[in-house]
Amino acid sequence: MSLPIATKPALRRFHQARWDEPIVFELDAPGERGVLPPQVEPGVREVVGDVLADLPGSLRRPSAPALPRIGQARVLRHYLRLSQENLGADLNVDVGQGTCTMKYAPKVNDQLVADPGLRDVHPLQGEESVQGALEILWRTEQALKAISGMDRVSLHSTGGSSAIWTNVAMIRAYHASRGEAEQRDEVITTIFSHPSNAAAAAVAGYKVITIHPDADGYPDLDALRAALSERTAAIMVTNPEDTGIYNPRIVEWVEAAHAVGALASYDQANANGILGITRARDAGFDVCHFNLHKTFGTPHGSGGPGAGANGVAEHMAPFLPGPMAERDGDRFRLAAGGELSIGAVSAFYGVIPTIAKAYAWIAALGAPGLRAVAETAVLNNNYLMSKILAIPGASAPYATGRRRVEQVRYSWQELYEDTGITSEEIGVRAADYGTHYWTSHHPYVVPQPFTLEPTESYSRAELDEYAAILAQVAHEARTDPEMVRTAPHNQTVHHTHHDDLDDPERWAVTWRGYLCKYPDAPQHRRP
Amino acid sequence: MINAAAPRLGLVVNPVAGLGGPAGLKGSDGAAIQAAARAAGVLARAGERARQALASLPDGTPVLTGPGDLGEDMTREAGMVPVPVDLPDRTGTGADTRVVTAALVAAGAELVLFAGGDGTARDVAAGLTVSGSRIPVLGVPAGVKMYSACFAVSPQAAGALAAELLAGSATVVEAEVLDVDEEQVRTGRVDPRLFALVRTPAHPQRSQGRKVATPTGDGAAVAGVAAGLAEQLRPGVTYLVGPGGTTAALLRRLGLAGTPLGVDVLRDGELLATDMDETRALAAVGASHDGNCGRGDDACPGAGVVVGVVGGQGFLFGRGNQQLSARVLTAALGGELARDRLLVGATERKLTEFGGRPLLIDTGEPGVDRALAGMLRVTTGPGRTSMYPATAANGV
Known part of the structure; x- marks a missing residue:
């Protein structure tokens, strides 16, 4: 007799991976190599000679590049771990990045x-x-x-x-x-x-x-x-x-x-x-x-x-x-x-x-397929809008009662006035359920904005799940605002510090720039 | 090291704020009005509003407060730990707010949260001035009149913003404190004046949410507006520069110390006069047409006006800058009220916070209000303008 499949809760008990993975440069281990190129066979060498001898001096480096030396398996683990620490378009119901049109990109075209x-x-x-x-x-x-x-x-x-x-x-x-x-x-x-x-x-x-x-x-x-x-x-x-x-x-x-x-x-x-x-x-x-x-x-x-x-x-x-x-x-x-x-x-x-x-x-797709894309995207959007507007505290300012095209800029202003919870905090808490959203371009013309664009790529069940997550978080804002305010709880990182991004003096856009700017910064030991 | 347990939030409640509103008394200033309101069965709501704001803070947060119903009572009701400051001589007037505010500053408050209306905001600002302090203040909306720009949209929003500021994650913007003389309102006159510029917390609209670089802080945005206004100033024109933070930034950019709360006269990068009243402003405009601009007869290009948008309700004229009266504006801009010599500056953030509501004009002369109304080109940065509507306020 087979075991019954356990019943799932209404919302996923999502938990993102947290690997505390160092930056790839910190993984440098002297002596390791990702690839060891084979030695040139003697017969080949005899025929072609020293192929590097013709390389002009101006193109020769005086010293080796400061790239991290890492074995292949460790490199693979590094990037797999990083891939587990994000909510990419292929992983989550990515309708929250409105205006970005995060639709499915067919994998067969990667092969092509x-x-x-x-x-x-x-x-x-x-x-x-x-x-x-x-x-x-x-x-x-x-x-x-x-x-x-x-x-x-x-x-x-x-x-x-x-x-x-x-x-x-x-x-x-x-x-x-x-x-x-x-x-x-x-x-x-x-x-x-x-x-x-x-x-x-x-x-x-x-x-x-x-x-x-x-x-x-x-x-x-x-x-x-x-x-x-x-x-x-x-x-x-x-x-x-x-x-x-x-x-x-x-x-x-x-x-x-x-x-x-x-x-x-x-x-x-x-x-x-x-x-x-x-x-x-x-x-x-x-x-x-x-x-x-x-x-x-x-x-x-x-x-x-x-x-x-x-x-x-x-x-x-x-x-x-x-x-x-x-x-x-x-x-x-x-x-x-x-x-x-x-x-x-x-x-x-x-x-x-x-x-x-x-x-x-x-x-x-052909011409009929392209039109079907647009029609489906618009239908999905207006379906999702009907679900979102049923959540107390959510609204879609402007053109009240009219349908929208492929996306909607919504507002949590009513929820904010009731609870003090901002749209940004709602979006961060949604990440605890395995999805997220972006708010709006700046400045915020729509107060407490969020922008959803379902595209043609998502099923009705997935749109229902997304709306249910937002409804749950909005409910939490009223019943347990502290939990929302201190979110995320199930994520790779806790609150990020944006002050550094606002201050060009703090920027270091390359690893070399970072080492120059912060020569005394402690580096992780390679685990 | 700051002691983590040391209270950093200050609270002062104006216990009589809002009393006059439900009773139709247009404000709550004055003991007689308060007595009349209480006789009409009105309950003060500021304490309850303050309690709602505090509910958005983590439980057990220590709060520096005014004693009793000036903050201590509702702090305890909200489950927080009140640390009351002394108020040796309670007067039952705005003086209590001023003394408590100064005491909160002295006790180390990093933010003054106040519950009240414009009158309370004015007293809090006065308390800061007495202390020589520029710590941020934030209003829990609980008064009858709230022209000032330092109020949160709701008590809950005020509490959340206060928590963000104390957590170091809020940005701080400059806000005007306006107040009306209620005696005049009750006799049918509206004459709100600009009493102070204070600093108030705002949501930062975080960098990672941005898809495009915008000025990161409001200070940078205001400086950008000032730069945009500066590049439009024309040689020889005599500008009346209105009060407020935006125009103050313009004068700072030009290396000038003007009157942030008053009207100054600017020409060719120099301040000709400061803190003008209506009569002197008229005289300055007259001089600009009389060959006194330093360029000889007939070469004087006349006058112009530079203003910011004042207060939380978006007034262009008639609130806080009454020196720029209908007569002054007509004299400066000409009978046609030429738009090209009226420079209006505001950050995009400030414009968008009006939510599409037009800017308001109330010069006291309906004809002038109508002539100035319509689509304005508001300077929002260097080389950046926004088309934004303005309308006659009809004596709001």
Whole structure:
């Protein structure tokens, strides 16, 4: 007779691993090696001689690099332990990182790009020997042209903010080509657009004007009109915004910008709710961009490698970075950028493995599949919203009673006023149940914010579990606030100290920098 | 080494705060008003609100308090350990709050939590001034009027913020303390003045939650606003610089010591006069048009106005800066009230805390209020502005 399977509690009794694992540099053990390269066989040596003899002196190190010396097995344990100490996208119900579009990235595509035929190509190879890679670039552009409605799409940008930079660089070049570079020194964005739009504009030398939402949470068209002038270079907006609210007057926004001679730039980093439903070109935008690692199913990779794609209308095409893949009959070649091109924004042609994964993802789904992604993401989001809004103390400010697109920026303000428990504390306590959330971009326009984006990747049961965790934590905030305030209790680390991050004097971004800055810091003994 | 058991939180309760509100008496200042309220059956709520705030602190936290109903009683009710300070001569007036606040500072408090309204905030600020102390203060909202910017949104939120500050995890921002003369309110006049700038805790909005670099502390953000205002100052223009922390930061940036609570006159990087009343402000504006700007006749570009957003309710004009009256604004900005010479500065944080509510204008002249209302370009940093609406307050 088999044993019955034990009944599980309603919520997981999660407990994260805690390994107290040292930093990898602290694992240095003199004499150890991860790999011992074999000695060159005598017969080989006789034929090729001393292959290193030709290495120029300028390329020879005077001393060995200060890399940690560690045996393979210990390295493996190190990284497995670290992997147990986080809540990655493949491990938890990762809907709390709203605006980031943490969808499932198919593992089969990792295998695809590990194929030596793709993995080992070099950007300086002749075109004839990389026809497949060029075809992938060309086909991906064709797909993204169809998805955005734009006339050309560049795949050079190496990430989302990189793509926003490419947009503002093209905008700047466009106005310069018309002799209006000095006159047009302002860029307008909205406070619920991704802040990289404001940041990229500022880095490009523009003054930045931010539009706050109107009383219903929609981007305020009157405020836009008051801000637009002959000094405006562009509007740079995200839509749907971080709130998950779609700007229903987006065409009027673009027309208002065009009426004063400004361009319109569309941040479609996260296009997950509108694939196959609406297109940047249909609203009249001049430039747009996608994050392939958000909407198009490639991993975020913890800061890289991502990839951005810049779509432009025909009049902006001369400003695109080059070279771009072109098709000549059944052959593919690289065409250099023209004289108005903004030049290079990446070392060569973009992040090829990420582009290849996005191409595979698009090809696997086809046009009906892409639309099904958007529809499912929107359905999931509105289902989750109905569950979250049933939790006492949670609300979704703005556009009350209306549905949202692919994400919602919620508020715990009512719970906070009742209990003093902040949204951040709720998110940290949720980590005790094996999930978490991020709050919001800054500044907090929505008070005590949290932003959930379920994407198309999660089942109803998983969304139910996520909502149940938040309901439990909100209940704890009322019944045992001290426990919430002192959370996490089942996590790898307890409270982190953010003061160090706020003080550049305390930063040490490399191990060598750390040792220079804190020469007397005690180092862990290797366990 | 700080003794871990030494009390670090100070509490002072204004036991009569809020009495006048339910009774429709527009405040609780004055013994006669308090007696009238009590006669109407109103119970003071400040003690209960303070108890709710303390409930958000860890059990057994030692608290420096005023004696009896000035803090000690509700501290004990909340399960905390009161350490009362001396109050030799109880007066039953705001003087008690001032003396207790000074005593809390002397006993080593690192934060003064107070329960009351604007009048209490003003007395706490005065108590700090007497002590020469700049420790943070935080209001448990319990009064009738709360124009000041140093109140938490609820008693529970006040307790949680106090705990965060004591744990070293809260940030500290500057806040204006405003108060109205209640006698005037009762006779139909609203004339709240800016009495003090205090420091108050706020949630830090942590670095790890950020996806983009923003100024880490409010001080850095305010300095950024000051830098943004400074780059818009035009040569030869005579600026009336309103009161408040933001404009004070602008003058500091220019190396000037102005009047944080008053109106100063600035031109070409120099202070021409300080702490102007309405009459002198009018005279300064007049001079700016009369060839007295140092550039000869006809070359004087006239006057401008630089203001911050005052108080927790978002007033642009009419609260705390009444020197900038309708007459002064009309003279300075011209009959059309030219927007390009009105510089408004505020941190994005401050703007967003108004939650979309428009900034308020109450100059006492409805025509001027309406002319100034509409979309304003508020400076939020160097090269950074936000479009934000302003509206006539209609005598709020």
